[in-house]
Amino acid sequence: MKFAKIPMATINRLSIYMRTLQDLLEEDEDVISSELLAKRCGVNPAQIRKDLAYFGEFGVRGVGYRVNELTNQIKEILGLNRPWNLAMVGLGNLGSALIRHANFAKHGYIFRAAFDMDQQKVGKVLPNGIAINHVDELEEIVKEREIHMGIIATPASAAQAVANQMVLGGINGILNFAPVQIQVPDCCHVENMDFTIKLDAIAYHLSFGS
Amino acid sequence: MKFAKIPMATINRLSIYMRTLQDLLEEDEDVISSELLAKRCGVNPAQIRKDLAYFGEFGVRGVGYRVNELTNQIKEILGLNRPWNLAMVGLGNLGSALIRHANFAKHGYIFRAAFDMDQQKVGKVLPNGIAINHVDELEEIVKEREIHMGIIATPASAAQAVANQMVLGGINGILNFAPVQIQVPDCCHVENMDFTIKLDAIAYHLSFGS
Numbered sequence: 001m002k003f004a005k006i007p008m009a010t011i012n013r014l015s016i017y018m019r020t021l022q023d024l025l026e027e028d029e030d031v032i033s034s035e036l037l038a039k040r041c042g043v044n045p046a047q048i049r050k051d052l053a054y055f056g057e058f059g060v061r062g063v064g065y066r067v068n069e070l071t072n073q074i075k076e077i078l079g080l081n082r083p084w085n086l087a088m089v090g091l092g093n094l095g096s097a098l099i100r101h102a103n104f105a106k107h108g109y110i111f112r113a114a115f116d117m118d119q120q121k122v123g124k125v126l127p128n129g130i131a132i133n134h135v136d137e138l139e140e141i142v143k144e145r146e147i148h149m150g151i152i153a154t155p156a157s158a159a160q161a162v163a164n165q166m167v168l169g170g171i172n173g174i175l176n177f178a179p180v181q182i183q184v185p186d187c188c189h190v191e192n193m194d195f196t197i198k199l200d201a202i203a204y205h206l207s208f209g210s
Numbered sequence: 211m212k213f214a215k216i217p218m219a220t221i222n223r224l225s226i227y228m229r230t231l232q233d234l235l236e237e238d239e240d241v242i243s244s245e246l247l248a249k250r251c252g253v254n255p256a257q258i259r260k261d262l263a264y265f266g267e268f269g270v271r272g273v274g275y276r277v278n279e280l281t282n283q284i285k286e287i288l289g290l291n292r293p294w295n296l297a298m299v300g301l302g303n304l305g306s307a308l309i310r311h312a313n314f315a316k317h318g319y320i321f322r323a324a325f326d327m328d329q330q331k332v333g334k335v336l337p338n339g340i341a342i343n344h345v346d347e348l349e350e351i352v353k354e355r356e357i358h359m360g361i362i363a364t365p366a367s368a369a370q371a372v373a374n375q376m377v378l379g380g381i382n383g384i385l386n387f388a389p390v391q392i393q394v395p396d397c398c399h400v401e402n403m404d405f406t407i408k409l410d411a412i413a414y415h416l417s418f419g420s
Contacts, residue, residue, distance in 0.1 A: 016391060175412065181226060199401075
């Protein structure tokens with residue numbers, strides 16, 4: 001399955017639809033109207049139809065979407081019908097909080113390795129059972145444990161070197177919490193999570209309206 | 211100053227340009243060519259020119275951008291030539307890590323209040339000198355301390371009620387780390403920071419190419 005030129009915004013909304021559908025499953029809902037699903041996702045029903053139309057026909061006219069079916073279809077579209085192995089680099093306050101966060105495992109993202117450059121932290125075992133390795137071992141361990149994605153939660157000054165090691169280890173997807181733009185080859189996809197950039201967007205809206 | 215219909219992607223890139231210019235200032239650079247600035251920001255020079263063109267003329271032909279001048283101009287464009295007061299709600303692992311993060315104050319975002327519903331946490335004083343209040347006091351304290359923006363780092367189940375309290379307190383900008391879509395009136399601007407949605411985007415790229 002390969003779909004050309006799907007807008008990134010569509011991919012992000014599909015995740016939101018899937019999360020909302022998973023909540024509905026937990027609420028034992030079998031079927032949901034496109035209006036109600038749209039409302040819970042904070043979009044309009046036409047947007048959902050348009051986003052799904054890239055990938056085929058979904059939903060039943062006059063009925064809506066079958067919750068379980070559409071959940072599984074979106075999982076397949078996004079490549080989430082399988083687990084993904086993660087490595088965390090940087091076990092400061094933020095990295096330590098993230099690696100403890102239940103939301104990763106819930107969605108199939110499993111931490112398999114953790115790295116820091118602080119010798120005081122190396123060897124410590126985290127609550128999820130993973131021992132912290134020195135960042136010098138990153139490339140080797142990432143290959144051994146078949147890590148697919150890396151999370152960078154280091155200071156800005158260390159982020160580029162870490163990204164380089166990740167790429168050498170074969171990681172092609174990076175979630176970057178460090179407040180710096182990292183450069184990677186085209187084969188690698190980076191998503192940035194600099195929260196002050198989101199605050200800047202809020203500041204702009206508060207200052208000048210939206 | 212009011213600019214109509216600026217794309218959100220432009221606003222986000224302006225933040226990145228500003229961050230990069232601030233790094234250049236720390237490196238004592240006075241002037242930077244548009245090519246070099248673009249390279250450090252991970253975009254092409256035409257993109258920078260296009261983004262800035264919404265707001266006027268910047269840069270000197272044949273010279274490039276004056277680092278200090280452009281930094282201040284982008285600050286003014288985004289509404290960042292002033293400090294913003296923040297409240298954090300939810301002092302679990304993630305909220306506690308975020309409120310300790312130096313990156314907020316560095317960019318003019320100052321925590322003025324912190325809230326939790328756990329009585330064991332209420333009254334404790336955080337490293338930044340702020341005492342944790344009970345979330346029931348949110349509306350009142352937000353008004354008293356003139357809080358402009360709220361950060362939600364609660365579990366998903368608590369996020370909507372917290373958002374409602376924030377809006378009642380006069381907060382019109384929310385950064386939401388809870389993995390749920392919150393509903394707010396049109397006057398309020400929400401930015402979502404659900405990191406697993408970013409991982410879904412990475413999973414899609416790894417599965418089907420970009």
